[in-house]
Amino acid sequence: MKNNQVEQWExxxxxxxxxxxxNILLNAANKQxxxxxxxxxxxxxxxxxxxxxxxxxxxxxxxxxxxxxxxDIINRMAEYxxxxxEDELKKGFITIRGGYRVGLCxxxxxxxxxxxxxxxxxxxxxxxxxxxxxxxxxxxxKLYKLNGELCSTLIISPPGCGKTTMLRDIARxxxxxxxxxxxxxxxxxxRMELTGCVRGVPQFDVGPRTDVLSGCSKPEGVQIAIRTxxxxxxxxxxxxxxxxVKAIMDAAFSGVTAIASAHASNINSIMRRRPLMQLVxxxxxxxxxxxxxxxxxxxxxxxxxxxDLKPIAESGKEILCIKFS
Amino acid sequence: MYKIFIxxxxxxxxxxxGIRYSNTFKQRVETLRSMMDSLNRLSMRMDYTMAPIxxxxxxxxxxxxxIFFDKFTEKVKTLNEIxxxxxxxxxxxxxxxxGFSSLKDEELNAFNEYxxxxxxxxxxxxxxNINILKLKLNSILDEANDIYKKKGQLSRKMGILCxxxxxxxxx
Numbered sequence: 257m258k259n260n261q262v263e264q265w266e267x268x269x270x271x272x273x274x275x276x277x278x279n280i281l282l283n284a285a286n287k288q289x290x291x292x293x294x295x296x297x298x299x300x301x302x303x304x305x306x307x308x309x310x311x312x313x314x315x316x317x318x319x320x321x322x323x324x325x326x327x328d329i330i331n332r333m334a335e336y337x338x339x340x341x342e343d344e345l346k347k348g349f350i351t352i353r354g355g356y357r358v359g360l361c362x363x364x365x366x367x368x369x370x371x372x373x374x375x376x377x378x379x380x381x382x383x384x385x386x387x388x389x390x391x392x393x394x395x396x397x398k399l400y401k402l403n404g405e406l407c408s409t410l411i412i413s414p415p416g417c418g419k420t421t422m423l424r425d426i427a428r429x430x431x432x433x434x435x436x437x438x439x440x441x442x443x444x445x446x447r448m449e450l451t452g453c454v455r456g457v458p459q460f461d462v463g464p465r466t467d468v469l470s471g472c473s474k475p476e477g478v479q480i481a482i483r484t485x486x487x488x489x490x491x492x493x494x495x496x497x498x499x500x501v502k503a504i505m506d507a508a509f510s511g512v513t514a515i516a517s518a519h520a521s522n523i524n525s526i527m528r529r530r531p532l533m534q535l536v537x538x539x540x541x542x543x544x545x546x547x548x549x550x551x552x553x554x555x556x557x558x559x560x561x562x563x564d565l566k567p568i569a570e571s572g573k574e575i576l577c578i579k580f581s
Numbered sequence: 582m583y584k585i586f587i588x589x590x591x592x593x594x595x596x597x598x599g600i601r602y603s604n605t606f607k608q609r610v611e612t613l614r615s616m617m618d619s620l621n622r623l624s625m626r627m628d629y630t631m632a633p634i635x636x637x638x639x640x641x642x643x644x645x646x647x648i649f650f651d652k653f654t655e656k657v658k659t660l661n662e663i664x665x666x667x668x669x670x671x672x673x674x675x676x677x678x679x680g681f682s683s684l685k686d687e688e689l690n691a692f693n694e695y696x697x698x699x700x701x702x703x704x705x706x707x708x709x710n711i712n713i714l715k716l717k718l719n720s721i722l723d724e725a726n727d728i729y730k731k732k733g734q735l736s737r738k739m740g741i742l743c744x745x746x747x748x749x750x751x752x
Binding site: 328331332334335336337338339340342373455 | 627631632633634635636657661663699700701702703704706707
């Protein structure tokens with residue numbers, strides 16, 4: 257029995273593939289737990305699940321995908337308009353209808369030692385975007401102060417542990433006013449993964465009080481948001497550079513609550529990344545939520561720390577937020 | 582009385598033929614102008630929104646080019662190849678009773694050459710590609726306009742003259 261999300265991605269993604277790939281994916285096992293579909297020219301298809309993967313070969317022993325097939329898939333994803341995704345292609349991804357982020361790999365064309373574009377695509381990595389309504393419920397109860405004020409929060413985890421899914425649910429919850437009074441939220445979605453924006457339209461429900469600045473760098477986005485959108489909460493994904501950190505600091509010092517995520521396996525890893533260390537020492541975040549994986553489930557809250565990096569009492573118990581059933 | 586009616590009919594028929602022949606020159610000019618207008622809209626919209634080609638086409642079409650762009654959109658969805666879709670849509674528009682039937686091979690080749698690179702490279706090259714086509718169309722349009730002015734008027738006048746001649750002969 258298929259669930260809605262499987263039906264959804266089959267409807268959104270399968271028409272983009274050649275028939276051979278389509279048939280393989282239609283017959284794939286455990287589709288509801290599928291996290292990534294990785295296609296490589298002249299290689300089998302790699303299906304990635306939570307904690308394991310499988311390689312699928314074509315029945316007739318011929319390569320599943322040729323280089324031309326890869327190019328055809330990307331052309332279809334780009335709606336036959338490569339120029340429309342020029343900036344994204346330069347960064348090695350495109351976001352397609354339905355909010356699926358597609359990572360691309362091929363030959364980089366350089367100009368003045370910087371990547372101008374990627375051509376001759378040979379690898380395509382499609383991340384199945386998931387909407388888990390309510391996955392942030394348990395953790396959000398701990399992120400409000402007694403007076404009902406929302407705390408600035410940083411969510412950390414290694415890649416693929418549900419940071420983005422949780423941020424999306426937090427945005428939706430705050431915007432709808434699920435855990436308190438509904439507040440104006442602004443999402444700065446640089447890589448269009450958080451809201452899955454396609455041509456400016458979020459593909460996920462991020463709430464009625466949410467404004468989305470997509471494709472915009474965090475420093476610029478934060479400035480635009482503060483000056484023109486007057487948000488109460490700014491949410492952004494994948495902090496990493498000094499510019500990102502400075503932008504979040506600007507937001508926090510302007511009186512806006514900041515909720516962000518960063519790649520870090522644990523609290524010690526943050527301390528090894530200078531920009532993030534600066535952010536933590538700056539006292540910007542009241543809470544740091546550490547997510548992880550356990551027994552094939554992702555989005556498990558491993559620990560919640562206060563701004564001074566001390567574990568918050570009663571947060572030691574793991575909270576399962578996202579489960580693939 | 583009977584002869585007068587026949588002479589009048591012959592005159593009217595001759596004038597109509599003359600006007601219709603003249604209209605083929607006019608149609609060519611109008612279709613080229615409409616395509617030029619659509620291309621201008623397409624390049625402006627592309628410049629401003631960087632929207633995908635099918636979206637741009639929706640905003641770019643006008644009364645005269647609608648038949649072609651609608652078929653193009655339909656063909657892209659079924660053929661999955663933009664150059665081929667453009668060519669087939671052009672063939673369809675040309676075979677239909679529209680202004681495209683008045684276009685010559687020279688114009689059709691220019692349009693089809695343009696479609697080879699449509700959508701499949703970066704913005705800068707897309708704009709260059711459109712500009713090349715616009716340049717070609719401009720010179721074709723000037724020539725088509727001259728022909729219309731000369732031959733169009735001539736065929737109308739010839740229609741009237743022949744009509745008078747037939748009428749006189751019959752009378």
